[in-house]
Amino acid sequence: MLKLSRNVVALALLLLIGMPYGRTDSAPPAQSADAALVARGQYLAYAADCVACHSSPGGAAYAGGRPMGLPLNSTIYPTNITPDPQTGIGLYTLQDFDRALRRGIARDGHHLYPSMPYPSYAKISDADIAALYAYFMKAVQPVHQENRPAQIGWPLSMRWLMSLWNLFFLDTHTYQPSADHDAQWNRGAYLVQGLGHCGACHTPRGWLFQEKALTQDRRVYLSGAPLDNWSAADLTGDTTLGLGRWSEADLVQFLKTGHNATGTAFGSMIDVINYSTQYLSDADNQAIAHYLKSLPPAHPDDTQGWHYDPAAANALAGLKFDAPGSQTYSQYCADCHQRDGSGQALFIPALAGNPSVLDANPISLVNIILNGSSPLVVSGNPDFYRMASYRTILNDQQIADLVNFVRTSWGNHAPSVTPDQVATLRATTDAVQVEELNLLRMR
Numbered sequence: 536m537l538k539l540s541r542n543v544v545a546l547a548l549l550l551l552i553g554m555p556y557g558r559t560d561s562a563p564p565a566q567s568a569d570a571a572l573v574a575r576g577q578y579l580a581y582a583a584d585c586v587a588c589h590s591s592p593g594g595a596a597y598a599g600g601r602p603m604g605l606p607l608n609s610t611i612y613p614t615n616i617t618p619d620p621q622t623g624i625g626l627y628t629l630q631d632f633d634r635a636l637r638r639g640i641a642r643d644g645h646h647l648y649p650s651m652p653y654p655s656y657a658k659i660s661d662a663d664i665a666a667l668y669a670y671f672m673k674a675v676q677p678v679h680q681e682n683r684p685a686q687i688g689w690p691l692s693m694r695w696l697m698s699l700w701n702l703f704f705l706d707t708h709t710y711q712p713s714a715d716h717d718a719q720w721n722r723g724a725y726l727v728q729g730l731g732h733c734g735a736c737h738t739p740r741g742w743l744f745q746e747k748a749l750t751q752d753r754r755v756y757l758s759g760a761p762l763d764n765w766s767a768a769d770l771t772g773d774t775t776l777g778l779g780r781w782s783e784a785d786l787v788q789f790l791k792t793g794h795n796a797t798g799t800a801f802g803s804m805i806d807v808i809n810y811s812t813q814y815l816s817d818a819d820n821q822a823i824a825h826y827l828k829s830l831p832p833a834h835p836d837d838t839q840g841w842h843y844d845p846a847a848a849n850a851l852a853g854l855k856f857d858a859p860g861s862q863t864y865s866q867y868c869a870d871c872h873q874r875d876g877s878g879q880a881l882f883i884p885a886l887a888g889n890p891s892v893l894d895a896n897p898i899s900l901v902n903i904i905l906n907g908s909s910p911l912v913v914s915g916n917p918d919f920y921r922m923a924s925y926r927t928i929l930n931d932q933q934i935a936d937l938v939n940f941v942r943t944s945w946g947n948h949a950p951s952v953t954p955d956q957v958a959t960l961r962a963t964t965d966a967v968q969v970e971e972l973n974l975l976r977m978r
């Protein structure tokens with residue numbers, strides 16, 4: 536009895552004395568909880584690809600970005616989002632930061648244009664916004680760099696108009712999990728619709744520049760769209776143009792490395808692989824793949840698929856160059872992409888049956904031939920094989936013939952291209968300047 540009550544007293548004393556100690560002892564765990572929040576925020580910043588827009592070639596990460604075109608010949612520059620108090624977002628509170636990300640309103644109250652993908656980021660959870668804020672405030676180096684003024688013509692310059700736009704097109708609900716689907720699907724939907732803002736490039740836009748859908752509720756979601764002189768592919772289940780022929784494993788490999796047996800990332804998708812999806816966990820890339828593979832075809836009549844036809848390869852093998860563009864292909868392209876258009880997996884994509892080649896909009900195809908592709912950098916290593924620029928080697932007629940040859944050979948069927956279309960793109964684009972492209976150091 537006595538023994539027991541003595542123990543009870545000892546225990547009570549221990550607890551009493553231990554309490555304050557307990558509190559000081561818990562300081563290190565509190566700090567590491569902080570570090571965990573910052574690390575989580577960094578991961579989310581990768582998933583949201585903030586760096587790709589908010590940094591410019593040769594510049595510091597997040598210190599302000601490359602020009603982005605707006606309609607009516609206007610240009611804006613993603614701002615300095617380092618925690619510098621004068622030129623960056625150092626004075627932003629969590630509430631200010633939240634309002635910029637999910638409502639498109641800067642700290643001083645001015646409306647942002649949806650080039651900042653706040654209509655997608657509106658889906659981000661409160662907890663993830665807090666983690667992102669912790670990362671930007673505590674782990675990003677402040678850089679003192681003035682923002683470049685936007686060049687915006689009237690009437691677009693009236694930023695307050697965006698409040699009306701938001702009324703129609705901004706859905707202010709964070710992502711609501713769907714009870715009809717499992718946790719993996721919901722995680723994938725959250726990443727694709729929210730942080731990954733895949734729809735900002737892959738969903739067609741309406742005449743007021745709004746994405747025609749922000750979720751899979753409408754078939755037009757992620758059904759492919761033109762932007763910045765590229766055509767972002769159809770990511771729905773379409774057999775010929777979409778991801779109908781890709782498995783979830785193909786998609787995971789593509790998001791992790793920029794390559795798989797049939798495709799290689801190029802154009803603006805390079806930024807997504809270089810700065811974002813390669814850093815995601817396997818589980819998150821699998822969730823994205825699982826969600827995308829659940830999207831039904833956006834063009835249900837696109838079911839004929841693609842079937843290889845050997846005629847073009849046989850003609851090239853027999854040195855029969857009757858088809859316009861076939862000799863150019865044989866001379867400049869066949870070494871890498873092969874006479875039968877099969878490429879060389881994993882690094883040289885097939886042109887036979889390739890959705891980018893079959894796309895009704897030929898802009899990606901003409902662009903990559905004119906200007907080449909920027910380097911894909913995975914795990915710090917720039918890719919070895921790269922598409923060169925043929926701008927100075929081939930004229931508009933030769934490129935049009937070549938494109939039409941590629942679009943009608945090996946079983947491919949796609950509408951033809953005119954030399955004028957090539958000339959227009961030539962005049963408005965430049966060859967990729969590889970030496971100009973610094974590889975931003977993010978870690």
Ligand code: HEC
Nearest residue numbers: 583584585588612613614616635641642647648650651652
């Ligand atoms: C697709 C390009 C793009 C991406 C990705 C992007 N931003 Fe932006 N962001 C912009 C542009 C453009 C502006 C300026 C818009 C304007 O001036 O109307 C901007 C503005 C901002 C502002 C307002 C700053 C100020 O006071 O001027 C903040 C804060 C911001 N972005 C944070 C982020 C964060 C954090 C991420 C990642 C979670 C991110 N952005 C991802 C393009 C982007």
Ligand code: HEC
Nearest residue numbers: 731733736765766767768798799800801802803804807890
């Ligand atoms: C900045 C614009 C942009 C964003 C954001 C973007 N993409 Fe892309 N994506 C493109 C372009 C352009 C292409 C076509 C070039 C190519 O095939 O690499 C493409 C191609 C793809 C392809 C290859 C399709 C095929 O048939 O070859 C996949 C898969 C893909 N994107 C997935 C995604 C996912 C998932 C996201 C969001 C995490 C995303 N993209 C975000 C621009 C973008």
Ligand code: HEC
Nearest residue numbers: 798799801867868871882883884891900903908920921922
């Ligand atoms: C030195 C090898 C090489 C040569 C020669 C070459 N390419 Fe490519 N091509 C590539 C690589 C590698 C890619 C993948 C993108 C990248 O990493 O640059 C590519 C990508 C492409 C793509 C985009 C397809 C996709 O889905 O990724 C098209 C279209 C294309 N090449 C057409 C051509 C044409 C037409 C010619 C001839 C004028 C040609 N290529 C010559 C290596 C080559």
